[in-house]
Amino acid sequence: MNPLHRAQTEFQNYLLRRDGPIVADVVGDERVDAHGRLDIYADAYRLRLIEALEGDFVALQAYVGPERFDEIARAYIEAHPSEHFSLRYTASVWRVFWPIPRRTGTNRCWRNSRSSTGR
Numbered sequence: 296m297n298p299l300h301r302a303q304t305e306f307q308n309y310l311l312r313r314d315g316p317i318v319a320d321v322v323g324d325e326r327v328d329a330h331g332r333l334d335i336y337a338d339a340y341r342l343r344l345i346e347a348l349e350g351d352f353v354a355l356q357a358y359v360g361p362e363r364f365d366e367i368a369r370a371y372i373e374a375h376p377s378e379h380f381s382l383r384y385t386a387s388v389w390r391v392f393w394p395i396p397r398r399t400g401t402n403r404c405w406r407n408s409r410s411s412t413g414r
Contacts, residue, residue, distance in 0.1 A: 309333050310340045311376045344372050347382040351389075367393070 296304070305317035313334065321329040345368040349356055356364040375388050 306333075306336075310337050313337055341369065341372055343382070344377065344385050345369065347385040348389075351386045355393075 302317070302320065305315050305320075308315045309317045318329045318333065321332055323329040323332060327335075345365060348368045348371065349364065352364070355367075359367065371389065371392050374392055377385055379387075
């Protein structure tokens with residue numbers, strides 16, 4: 296594995312698990328140590344995934360409220376880390392995590408009509 300690919304893989308692993316050998320490659324200072332610097336990116340990554348889920352599940356967020364939706368979204372992200380570089384697939388396994396009753400034969404009632412995954 297070339298050095299760039301190794302660094303990218305280790306960085307991604309840190310974003311998903313908040314642990315890994317990349318910490319040794321990051322320089323901290325008296326204000327923020329290496330973990331703190333990497334946690335800034337990990338937090339931003341999770342917030343962006345939550346934002347993508349908010350766009351996909353506008354009705355669900357309105358129904359449960361923003362604080363409860365944030366809890367649900369964080370639990371989803373923890374249980375099903377993204378396996379794709381694109382935000383488009385963030386909610387790809389949502390139905391496994393949050394089964395939705397199919398009264399009308401579809402689950403579109405919970406998703407924004409402009410859903411990024413189109414499901």
